[in-house]
Amino acid sequence: MHLLENSIRSEELLAKTINIKHRFYASSSEPLKLKDLLAITERNGDHQLIQAYHxxxxxxxxxxxxxxxxxxxxxxxxxxxxxxxxxxxxxxxxGMTLCAQALLKSGDHAIIITPSYQSLEEGAKLAGCEISRVNLSPDDDWQLNIDAVEAAIKSNTQYIALNDPHNPSGALMSYETKLALIKLAEKHDILIFSDEVYRLLEIDPKDRSPSMAELSTKAIALSTLSKPWGAGGTGIGWVVCQDKSICRKLLKAQHIYAVCFSRAGEIQAMMALRGSDTIIGKNMQIIDDNLKLLEDYFDVNNDLFQWVTPRAGGTGFVKFKGPVTANELAEKLLEQEILVFPPSIFDCDENLSQYFRIGFSRATMPAALDAFKLFIDTQRPLWKKQRVG
Incomplete structure (x- = not known):
């Protein structure tokens, strides 16, 4: 497979909507301003880090x-x-793409837990892998079925890639399911690649379990500053693995393909990490407030919408029960400058074709929800006629 053979579906949509008014899809936390980051670092008394930045x-x-x-x-x-x-x-x-390039080869088989972030699958395809999908279902509250994963394993299976906390549904894998998956992977000598970019954004912190990378030498975990901290502009992400032979392979891949990143970004990242209580606390308050607004709205309008309430992260996967498809709904919303992610972004199977993703991790979400409400109210009479007709 050539690098550019499959386009990134979300990027095509975002390129067309760069100046859109309501980003009702957004998944990363409220963007952190440099002046606020420096103020937090100052209040923490971390003057040496500020000096290092300058x-x-x-x-x-x-x-x-x-x-x-x-x-x-x-x-x-x-x-x-x-x-x-x-x-x-x-x-x-x-990190996601180079892990697949460094650890997989043509003729290997990878299992992708879907729906998911597209690059989880594309990285394995680019490495030459045969792909099997194991689908999550709202009927199971988006929880992973270990029996389905086991049924997908082949003699050449080398990789299981998943996203936990889950995008787009906001589901959170239970500790028991993590252990069961690890047991299965270790039994078959399979690597687990766990995209954990939404970790630390659990609605109830008591639901947080250890990272996959902490639980097994057969697991690799991915994270970034963009989601919990709202600091994607630092350009800092990372991969965690207990197996140092894997770390050496990833270090080599990083050196070959992505050697140059910013020391300024590193220092900003350290400021953000040391200010985690303040930064993530603020972002969780935004998420909690927005989630309450969404729960109230979907409860009142349950004739048109259905969802499994998210347990982590800033995204939710909503079922539209109206007379048009979710892709058509997204197109109509786009005409009103409201951007949600339709099922086509996630290459959803038919049973998820009526689902669309929303984001609720930013302070701008209430305004987006108000615009969404207005659109739905104007469409209700038309949809009612379509149903009657």
Whole structure:
């Protein structure tokens, strides 16, 4: 497969809507401003880090991430994860794709848990893999069926790729399911690639379980500053793995394809990580407030909409029960400058063809919801006539 053979569906849509008024799809947290980040760092008394930001050189950052940043990232994980188990990439997308390139080859088989972020699947395809999908279902509250994963395993299966917390549904895998998946993967000597970019955004922090990378040497975890911290502009993502032989392969891949990332971004990332309580606390308040608005709206309008209430992250997958398709609904919303992600973005199977993704992690969501409400109210009489007709 050529790198450009399959276009990234969301990017095609976003390129057409760069100045759209209502981004009702947005998944990353409220964008963090540099002045606010510096103020938080100042209040924390971290003057040396502020000085380092003003005095750093514009040379290359260390391949795989500077030690001080990797040490800071390691604090997000358990005692079995150190700086040596972390490879920093210029963003999560790069880490996701290069993991597949470094660890898979033509003739391998990969299992992709869907619906999912497109690049989870495209990276494995680009590496030459045969792909099987295991679909999550709202009938099971978007929980992974371990028996279905086991049934998809072949003699050449090398990789299981998943997204937890889950995008687009906002579901959260239970600790017991994680352990069952790890047991299955270890039995068949299969790597688990766990895209955990929404981790730390659990609606109830008590539901948070350890990262896959903490639980098994056969697991790799991905994260980034963009989702919990709203700091995607730092250009910092990372991969975590206990197996240092895998880390060495990823370090080599990072050096070949993405050696150059910003020391300024690294320092900003350390500021954000050290300010996590303040930054993520603020972002969770936005998510909690927005989620209440959405729950109230969908409860009142349950004749048209249905969803499984998200348990983590800032996205939800909503079923439209009206007389037009979810893709058509998204097109009509776009005419009103309201952008949601239709099922075509996720290449959904027929049973999910009436679902669309919304985002509720930003302070702009209430205005987007108001515009959405107005559109729905104007369409209701028309849809009622279509049903009667």
């Amino acid at each position: 005095d750093h050189t514009l040379g290359y950052a260390d391949n795989g991430g500077s030690l001080d940043l990797r040490q800071e990232i390691a604090l997000l994980y358990g005692a079995n994860i150190s700086a040596d188990n972390i490879i920093v990439f210029p963003g999560a997308q790069t």
